[in-house]
Amino acid sequence: MITRYKEYLEFLDKKLSKMFKAQKPFIKCKEGCAYCCKEGEYPLSELEYVYMMLTYNELDDELRDKVTENIITLLKKSREKMYECPFLVDNRCSIYKARGVICRTFGLISYDDKDKKRIPFCVNLDLNYANVYDKEKHIIVSNANDGTEPAAYNITRKVLITPKVEKQFDIFFGDDKPLIEWLAEEDFGQG
Numbered sequence: 001m002i003t004r005y006k007e008y009l010e011f012l013d014k015k016l017s018k019m020f021k022a023q024k025p026f027i028k029c030k031e032g033c034a035y036c037c038k039e040g041e042y043p044l045s046e047l048e049y050v051y052m053m054l055t056y057n058e059l060d061d062e063l064r065d066k067v068t069e070n071i072i073t074l075l076k077k078s079r080e081k082m083y084e085c086p087f088l089v090d091n092r093c094s095i096y097k098a099r100g101v102i103c104r105t106f107g108l109i110s111y112d113d114k115d116k117k118r119i120p121f122c123v124n125l126d127l128n129y130a131n132v133y134d135k136e137k138h139i140i141v142s143n144a145n146d147g148t149e150p151a152a153y154n155i156t157r158k159v160l161i162t163p164k165v166e167k168q169f170d171i172f173f174g175d176d177k178p179l180i181e182w183l184a185e186e187d188f189g190q191g
Contacts, residue, residue: 016105019151023108041180
């Protein structure tokens with residue numbers, strides 16, 4: 001199943017790569033930024049979580065120990081709705097190749113089935129889409145330089161993790177929960 005899931009991720013990454021490339025004038029994402037990893041819920045399907053943990057188990061001892069320490073610290077805190085991803089070490093994703101679908105799509109403008117646009121929060125940090133975002137009106141405007149407007153994509157989890165995708169790639173995503181709930185079910189040497 002993991003092999004087929006990896007095939008799905010390759011397929012998804014190719015699609016997303018085209019989207020990010022098309023949005024290049026509006027995207028400020030770069031290695032080490034990590035604002036999107038500092039506060040979130042990180043919803044994951046069981047399949048996403050299993051692949052993340054397989055990758056976690058393959059980390060070198062020192063990095064795995066740092067991640068484990070992050071996980072234990074997170075689990076000791078009260079169950080906050082928003083938290084820093086414990087796989088983030090030195091502003092880098094320690095399991096980047098196995099990051100969840102939500103992580104892969106973050107940074108693009110998306111829309112849901114009600115055609116409501118979702119602009120990434122980093123617009124307020126003068127990052128993605130800040131060059132075409134009117135903060136007073138809370139809307140996207142045309143690029144003053146060339147008149148282009150960014151596209152919005154139907155890339156919600158509801159669209160990317162569906163029975164249709166499961167059938168096409170012969171995979172099963174399973175239950176969906178926030179990362180912290182999956183982690184709470186594990187024993188990280190806490191006894």
